[in-house]
Amino acid sequence: MITLSDENARLLPVTVLGLGPMGRALASAFLKARHPVTVWNRTPGKAGDLPDRGAVVTDSVQDAVRAGQVIIACLIDYEAVRATIEQSPEDWKSRQLVNLTSGEPAQARQMSRWASARGIGYLDGAILTPTPAIGTPSATVLYSGARGVYEAVQETMAALGGTAMHVGDDPGQASAYEVALLDIFATSVNGIVHAFALASAEGIEPERLATFATGIGGLLPEMITRFAQQIQAGQYPGDRSTIASAASGITHIINTATAHGIDAGMLTAAKSIIDRAVADGYGPEGLARLAAVLHKSG
Known part of the structure; x- marks a missing residue:
């Protein structure tokens, strides 16, 4: 598990799965904070100017996950997250999954159990501000799930700006x-x-x-x-x-x-x-x- 004591914690490689407007905003914020960023989207051609700014675009989920240590999912729903992660490598030992997909508390808890059964460190999150706020002081993101996973990604997720708060070990709390x-x-x-x-x-x-x-x-x-x-x-x-x-x-x-x-x-x-x-x-x-x-x- 990655910890905050790692010398390069602030520059951990990040993968963003999903390039809707919010996914692109997330990737942009990580690039601005100088993280190595890899992006993937089911439908090609959604990366906008991210490649010009240094993001690596891949059409393979496996390659995208292998490239990152903090894997950000921002997809249409939890079913899409599960279907996407099922295509990823089996070895998640040095990686954490932060799910910023909107959903329901029960879905977050179920997803956490699903991830745990596969040895995936899982953190659920809720973005409470609109896309333009990402990476600015007005952003607010709540996280819930295992405290150790939150601590492992806390400095990296600070790239999203504003207020970040861990609201409890119950993975459904952020969604609630x-x-x-x-x-x-x-x-x-x-x-x-x-x-x-x-x-x-x-x-x-x-x-x-x-x-x-x-x-x-x-x-x-x-x-x-x-x-x-x-x-x-x-x-x-x-x-x-x-x-x-x-x-x-x-x-x-x-x-x-x-x-x-x-x-x-x-x-x-x-x-x-x-x-x-x-x-x-x-x-x-x-x-x-x-x-x-x-x-x-x-």
Whole structure:
């Protein structure tokens, strides 16, 4: 196993498997940090300017893996990672696999078991920032899996810039953070576009709504921090807003949207959780209580 005590740890040869936009950004960051870089992609012609900057392009997975000591996978899904690694050499003694492919916590755990059975040091990772942030101070990457593997690649992965954090030995933890944060993003985007559709149906111009909508968005950081504290403590004071009042408000939204023929599926799903909380006697409590209601229903 490679360790941080190796004299040339900062310049370990890196292989990047997968040259989508994120894969190219990763390879670029390693090149900028002066690592020897080999790249592979199932479909040729995706390397862009990487060869001109010193990357070695190969059409063989075996050659790509043999060239690196830190093997970065950034593919479409975990099935693609498994199918790709199955083409690699059997000897992984001096190599580590860092999987930066997006997926689900259960898939990460299964992949870790699969890799371990083949003698492959495995680390799962979640990239929490967009492609342009890679290699800059604003990048954030979470890692989970065996601490020893993380320590073996930590200095090399520092080439990606910004914040890097090992969030636990459970290989599924990094992915769990990612899907939870994507949950916020996905439902927020739905709320934004739904609000614009509703406003438009009522004759409100998008730019006029945006003036007030940005103020609503500004409430969220404080709310997230407050909810985290309340959930941690198991106490949900209704001094600012209550589940009962939320039930009334969301009903108005659903009725207005439905009257205009606008899909209200996500809203009705949210209302069902609110109604369940009210039925269970939580109406006077704060909205953070809904997290516990959801967890219980799961």
